[in-house]
Amino acid sequence: MNQTPLNTEKFQRKAVKVEEAQSRIASYVHQGEREDVGLEQAHGRYLAMDLTAPHPYPRFRRSGMDGYAILASDTEVCSTGQEIWLRVIDEIPCGTVSDKRVETGMAARIMTGAQLPEEADTVVMLEATQLREENGQVYVGLKKRMEVGKNVTQIGHEIKEGQLLLSKGTYIGAGHVSVLATFGVHRVPVYRKPRVAVFSTGSELLAVDEPLQPGKIRNSNTYMLASQIKEAGGEPFILQAIHDDLNLARASVREAIAAYDIVVTSGGVSVGDYDIMGDLVRQEDVNMLFNKVTMRPGSVTTAAVIDGKLLFALSGNPGACFVGCELFVRPTIQMMLSSAHPYLQTWTAKLGADYTKVNNYTRFVRSSLEIRGGQVYAIPARADESSVMVTIKDSDCLIVIPPTTEGLREGEEVNVLMLQGGQVT
Numbered sequence: 001m002n003q004t005p006l007n008t009e010k011f012q013r014k015a016v017k018v019e020e021a022q023s024r025i026a027s028y029v030h031q032g033e034r035e036d037v038g039l040e041q042a043h044g045r046y047l048a049m050d051l052t053a054p055h056p057y058p059r060f061r062r063s064g065m066d067g068y069a070i071l072a073s074d075t076e077v078c079s080t081g082q083e084i085w086l087r088v089i090d091e092i093p094c095g096t097v098s099d100k101r102v103e104t105g106m107a108a109r110i111m112t113g114a115q116l117p118e119e120a121d122t123v124v125m126l127e128a129t130q131l132r133e134e135n136g137q138v139y140v141g142l143k144k145r146m147e148v149g150k151n152v153t154q155i156g157h158e159i160k161e162g163q164l165l166l167s168k169g170t171y172i173g174a175g176h177v178s179v180l181a182t183f184g185v186h187r188v189p190v191y192r193k194p195r196v197a198v199f200s201t202g203s204e205l206l207a208v209d210e211p212l213q214p215g216k217i218r219n220s221n222t223y224m225l226a227s228q229i230k231e232a233g234g235e236p237f238i239l240q241a242i243h244d245d246l247n248l249a250r251a252s253v254r255e256a257i258a259a260y261d262i263v264v265t266s267g268g269v270s271v272g273d274y275d276i277m278g279d280l281v282r283q284e285d286v287n288m289l290f291n292k293v294t295m296r297p298g299s300v301t302t303a304a305v306i307d308g309k310l311l312f313a314l315s316g317n318p319g320a321c322f323v324g325c326e327l328f329v330r331p332t333i334q335m336m337l338s339s340a341h342p343y344l345q346t347w348t349a350k351l352g353a354d355y356t357k358v359n360n361y362t363r364f365v366r367s368s369l370e371i372r373g374g375q376v377y378a379i380p381a382r383a384d385e386s387s388v389m390v391t392i393k394d395s396d397c398l399i400v401i402p403p404t405t406e407g408l409r410e411g412e413e414v415n416v417l418m419l420q421g422g423q424v425t
């Protein structure tokens with residue numbers, strides 16, 4: 001086993017605040033590269049450029065009802081109770097354009113979604129009309145005065161030509177796909193998903209398909225991190241977990257840095273004898289950004305820049321690993337995708353139970369959200385130690401508890417960071 005030499009440097013760490021750590025990272029983030037994907041592949045991706053409307057939408061004056069296209073002025077006499085009869089000159093199904101002009105005394109039968117004929121300015125719905133035939137000519141009768149433009153959707157009602165349709169960094173969901181299809185964007189310019197290498201360090205780690213052995217555990221962090229990376233918009237690449245060996249770690253980090261956009265590791269960042277990542281980031285060719293943050297869990301979260309790329313050495317404790325990824329890795333991926341909200345967004349909620357742990361660091365307490373009497377409450381997990389794995393799955397948010405010597409009482413207002421997929425129940 002490759003025991004690291006005794007040194008005191010390891011213990012002397014200067015803690016930085018979360019915001020400071022985030023801003024140090026942000027200064028090394030590069031915008032992602034662009035690739036074009038088919039519209040069917042665009043869901044869940046982030047748009048890589050602003051898109052403007054190549055034409056107004058709707059592009060033509062559109063009937064909102066099945067009925068008759070008429071001139072509203074012809075119906076003015078109806079206000080005195082008089083019925084009018086208009087000569088039906090055409091029938092316009094959806095998708096066809098009439099070559100007739102609707103002049104005074106005339107009407108054209110029209111279907112919902114069809115283009116209004118020239119001159120017609122109003123549509124009267126079928127139910128408000130009656131028909132009569134005289135010498136082979138059909139007439140439509142109506143009794144109600146119509147306002148100009150009734151049941152007609154005007155050109156550009158939704159979007160004017162040249163208007164911003166979707167901005168760079170937009171997450172593409174169902175509604176956005178509809179916009180893209182409407183405007184004929186069949187190849188969609190999106191950011192290439194940042195490629196994130198993930199591997200765990202720890203001689204105690206077994207692969208998930210291995211039977212348990214004394215003193216060993218299965219590697220859960222790698223898979224949890226891969227999920228978090230996916231949620232953040234990245235593409236995770238799971239690399240082989242390594243033993244607590246500095247040379248092995250150095251080789252794996254080097255290879256990963258060369259091949260991927262970001263490298264995330266878990267484990268070995270504290271001050272233990274086999275905490276090799278702590279040593280790795282102190283090497284000459286590594287620009288360590290920080291190796292201690294005034295937060296719990298995850299106080300030993302470490303970040304560094306190697307060959308211009310970011311390495312996140314997260315804690316091995318699952319709770320700290322999870323929070324470190326949400327606070328630092330997720331925003332990095334989101335910034336590469338030009339997301340408008342790279343950081344987890346802050347909400348306020350009432351604290352759902354007393355929180356009595358005192359801290360000199362800011363705590364990020366995994367919690368569920370619940371509505372009680374119309375008010376959102378954040379309920380801290382029953383077990384939220386950094387080493388606890390099983391309550392991570394129940395978290396909708398992280399309650400932010402600033403340094404305190406007294407703890408907080410149930411009902412107090414607290415800031416919470418919403419987690420992606422978090423729900424208020």
Ligand SMILES: Nc1nc2c(c(=O)[nH]1)N[C@H]1C(S)=C(S)[C@@H](COP(=O)(O)OP(=O)(O)OC[C@H]3O[C@@H](n4cnc5c(N)ncnc54)[C@H](O)[C@@H]3O)O[C@H]1N2
Binds near residue numbers: 270317
């Ligand atoms: N003397 C001190 N000891 C510790 C300190 C300290 O300041 N002084 N900090 C504690 C804190 S806080 C944390 S958090 C942990 C950080 O530990 P490391 O990041 O060095 O992680 P490891 O030592 O490798 O492992 C910790 C724990 O997590 C388990 N683990 C590791 N990898 C995985 C994985 N891939 N999947 C699941 N679980 C994993 C590992 O078995 C350990 O139980 O240090 C404290 N100690």
Ligand code: MOO
Binds near residue numbers: 299387
């Ligand atoms: O870094 Mo540890 O997670 O503060 O508990």
Ligand SMILES: [Mg+2]
Binds near residue numbers: 268269270271316
């Ligand atoms: Mg350790």
